[in-house]
Amino acid sequence: MRAPRTLFEKVWEQHVVAEPEGEPALIYIDLHLLHEVTSPQAFDGLRIAGRKLRRPDRHLATVDHNVPTTSAQDRLFIKDQTSAAQVNALRKNCAEFGVEFFDVQDRSQGIVHMIGPELGATKPGMTIVCGDSHTSTHGAFGALAFGIGTSEVEHVMATQTLSQGKAKTFRITVNGHLPFGVTAKDIILEIIGQIGTDGATGYVVEYAGSTIRALSMEGRMTICNMSIEAGARAGMIAPDEITFTYLRGRRFSPRGAAWENAVEHWRTLPSDPGATYDRELQIDATLLAPRVTWGTSPGMVASIEATVPSIEDAKNEAERRSFERALEYMDLKPGTPMEEIKVDAVFLGSCTNSRIEDLRAAAAVVRGCHIARTVRAMVVPGSQAVKRQAEEEGLDTIFKSAGFEWREPGCSMCLGMNPDMLAPGERCASTSNRNFEGRQGRGGRTHLVSPEMAAAAAITGHLTDIRKWKQNNLQPEFAHGGPR
Amino acid sequence: MQPINIIHSKAVPLPLPNIDTDQIIPKQFLKRIERTGYGDFLFFDWRRIQEGPSAGELNPDFVLNQPEYQGAEILITERNFGCGSSREHAAWALRQYGFLVVIAPTFADIFSSNAGKNGVLLVRLSEEQVQTLLSRTTVNPEHQLTVSLQDQTVTDTDGFSAHFEVDPFRKYCLLDGLDDIGLTLRHEDQLNTFESKHDKDLWFLPKGGV
Numbered sequence: 001m002r003a004p005r006t007l008f009e010k011v012w013e014q015h016v017v018a019e020p021e022g023e024p025a026l027i028y029i030d031l032h033l034l035h036e037v038t039s040p041q042a043f044d045g046l047r048i049a050g051r052k053l054r055r056p057d058r059h060l061a062t063v064d065h066n067v068p069t070t071s072a073q074d075r076l077f078i079k080d081q082t083s084a085a086q087v088n089a090l091r092k093n094c095a096e097f098g099v100e101f102f103d104v105q106d107r108s109q110g111i112v113h114m115i116g117p118e119l120g121a122t123k124p125g126m127t128i129v130c131g132d133s134h135t136s137t138h139g140a141f142g143a144l145a146f147g148i149g150t151s152e153v154e155h156v157m158a159t160q161t162l163s164q165g166k167a168k169t170f171r172i173t174v175n176g177h178l179p180f181g182v183t184a185k186d187i188i189l190e191i192i193g194q195i196g197t198d199g200a201t202g203y204v205v206e207y208a209g210s211t212i213r214a215l216s217m218e219g220r221m222t223i224c225n226m227s228i229e230a231g232a233r234a235g236m237i238a239p240d241e242i243t244f245t246y247l248r249g250r251r252f253s254p255r256g257a258a259w260e261n262a263v264e265h266w267r268t269l270p271s272d273p274g275a276t277y278d279r280e281l282q283i284d285a286t287l288l289a290p291r292v293t294w295g296t297s298p299g300m301v302a303s304i305e306a307t308v309p310s311i312e313d314a315k316n317e318a319e320r321r322s323f324e325r326a327l328e329y330m331d332l333k334p335g336t337p338m339e340e341i342k343v344d345a346v347f348l349g350s351c352t353n354s355r356i357e358d359l360r361a362a363a364a365v366v367r368g369c370h371i372a373r374t375v376r377a378m379v380v381p382g383s384q385a386v387k388r389q390a391e392e393e394g395l396d397t398i399f400k401s402a403g404f405e406w407r408e409p410g411c412s413m414c415l416g417m418n419p420d421m422l423a424p425g426e427r428c429a430s431t432s433n434r435n436f437e438g439r440q441g442r443g444g445r446t447h448l449v450s451p452e453m454a455a456a457a458a459i460t461g462h463l464t465d466i467r468k469w470k471q472n473n474l475q476p477e478f479a480h481g482g483p484r
Numbered sequence: 485m486q487p488i489n490i491i492h493s494k495a496v497p498l499p500l501p502n503i504d505t506d507q508i509i510p511k512q513f514l515k516r517i518e519r520t521g522y523g524d525f526l527f528f529d530w531r532r533i534q535e536g537p538s539a540g541e542l543n544p545d546f547v548l549n550q551p552e553y554q555g556a557e558i559l560i561t562e563r564n565f566g567c568g569s570s571r572e573h574a575a576w577a578l579r580q581y582g583f584l585v586v587i588a589p590t591f592a593d594i595f596s597s598n599a600g601k602n603g604v605l606l607v608r609l610s611e612e613q614v615q616t617l618l619s620r621t622t623v624n625p626e627h628q629l630t631v632s633l634q635d636q637t638v639t640d641t642d643g644f645s646a647h648f649e650v651d652p653f654r655k656y657c658l659l660d661g662l663d664d665i666g667l668t669l670r671h672e673d674q675l676n677t678f679e680s681k682h683d684k685d686l687w688f689l690p691k692g693g694v
Binding site: 023026028030040041045049051057065066082083123125126131147148149150151154158159160163197198201228229232252255265297299318321325416417434437438439442 | 563567651653685
């Protein structure tokens with residue numbers, strides 16, 4: 001009998017094209033997603049070498065990083081000339097090489113990691129790559145999905161394969177009922193806090209356990225999305241009924257008999273009982289409190305009940321130096337309660353937390369309130385589909401009457417490649433994924449939090465423990481299930 | 485890609501862990517569609533004064549701006565170098581600035597792959613060995629290191645000698661400056677066979693066979 005295998009091992013083995021002696025394996029790539037930032041040099045490389053796309057049907061492209069979020073007009077005529085040139089280059093390249101492209105006002109446009117799942121292009125058991133580290137998001141469907149550099153983008157375009165060393169396996173099991181006010185975002189921030197930003201380097205992480213099984217696809221995507229923040233090559237979650245329900249009937253989902261065959265195959269993907277992992281970690285979800293980052297690395301994270309740590313809390317000399325630098329950059333005094341940290345800006349968006357469920361949760365917090373006078377706050381839906389759905393549900397009205405700006409879809413202030421940026425010294429509660437120095441704008445200071453916590457911070461003007469916040473407002477008012 | 489083997493050079497010490505690719509090359513330079521010209525933007529926000537009357541000028545305190553370190557081809561730093569964003573621009577910036585080797589205890593995954601494809605050799609040494617090199621190159625900016633990819637060693641004239649591990653295939657590619665796509669196309673027959681079988685399972689297609 002065959003030895004028990006993990007989800008990752010099954011997907012891996014189904015994609016090995018060749019295993020040359022003394023070289024990494026050559027694995028087949030089912031889907032390549034493209035955006036404007038990391039693709040132009042790859043297309044150029046193909047042109048220089050006189051190569052074509054091997055399989056144009058296995059690529060999908062959209063624009064997300066550079067696009068303004070202010071208005072349809074601003075998006076069609078981008079003022080920043082270098083941004084406009086990059087967007088135009090993708091337009092031209094997709095036409096020349098025959099790639100399906102969702103342009104800026106297409107009804108399917110959105111952050112590349114939002115639209116793959118929304119279109120049903122992301123499916124269990126597939127291999128998916130993109131020139132973007134948050135490609136790990138797609139692992140929520142039981143796909144093997146990871147970010148690559150531009151040379152690898154070119155390699156996939158030319159050969160539909162990648163040369164890859166096989167990663168080690170790491171299972172993180174999260175069990176128990178999530179306490180009130182604690183979300184998928186808090187789970188992944190807790191994991192990164194525990195293992196560090198290089199804790200999963202060299203591994204593909206599989207998230208398992210009752211807490212993960214109970215999460216919606218949106219929550220699972222939030223967790224897999226930030227796998228890269230722990231250094232992981234990829235994050236994966238076994239497909240189940242929740243996955244199949246999400247995918248059924250989407251634009252690129254199989255239909256009829258093909259759907260039945262697909263589901264039958266997908267049911268064979270979860271790790272076999274007795275499969276072993278190179279590393280394991282257990283998390284008790286019942287003990288978790290909402291998390292907030294205080295420093296300039298996602299690993300610098302603490303409970304909202306905690307105080308800002310001091311350099312004495314550092315584990316070694318290197319960490320001491322980075323704590324010192326982070327506290328100075330963030331302009332924080334050790335011992336300050338997290339809840340007393342005032343914010344100037346709130347950003348609700350990014351491929352981590354801008355799905356319909358995130359917006360619903362945040363809207364439930366702000367309903368009937370108004371943002372603090374000292375705060376500017378914006379909601380940037382992750383995709384046109386999310387924006388439409390939210391508007392159908394009236395969420396835009398809730399946000400707008402609370403004083404939030406309601407924007408067009410894109411990456412926006414997660415990385416500030418478009419005009420949405422923090423000013424130097426500005427402090428932001430953000431639902432995004434990176435609190436690096438200057439990430440949201442040069443000199444800007446980022447505190448990573450869940451959508452609910454970001455919403456509450458916008459209202460109070462400081463980081464706020466959501467568990468103390470209007471408990472009654474947080475009852476789920478909407479059915480689960482993302483937009484189509 | 486240019487082949488790489490023996491590098492004899494002074495080295496720049498940058499003693500911080502978890503240096504992310506946003507620091508190596510900030511976002512504003514990711515809008516360019518060219519593959520060259522990134523060297524001047526390496527560590528841009530650290531190299532330039534951010535505030536006050538001298539904003540925009542070179543920051544004399546930052547190690548890369550100090551005259552005695554000019555021309556160094558080796559960078560020494562701490563664990564988890566290159567974490568965060570997958571931007572290959574980070575590898576381009578390092579290589580185009582003139583760094584051929586980065587020495588650290590560990591490197592982030594995607595960055596490692598990008599560096600290898602751009603002729604930047606990543607050398608993993610122990611924390612202790614890295615600390616020794618950081619302190620020698622801080623005390624004496626002229627301190628010369630020799631990195632040999634062929635022998636997989638780092639040595640200096642003060643008796644430092646360390647062996648490092650490197651993936652044999654990566655080593656072969658770096659030594660010969662090989663093009664990855666060309667290497668892969670050696671397996672085109674296997675690829676054709678795999679692909680025609682794989683395509684029969686329609687759900688593997690992004691568009692689900694519809």
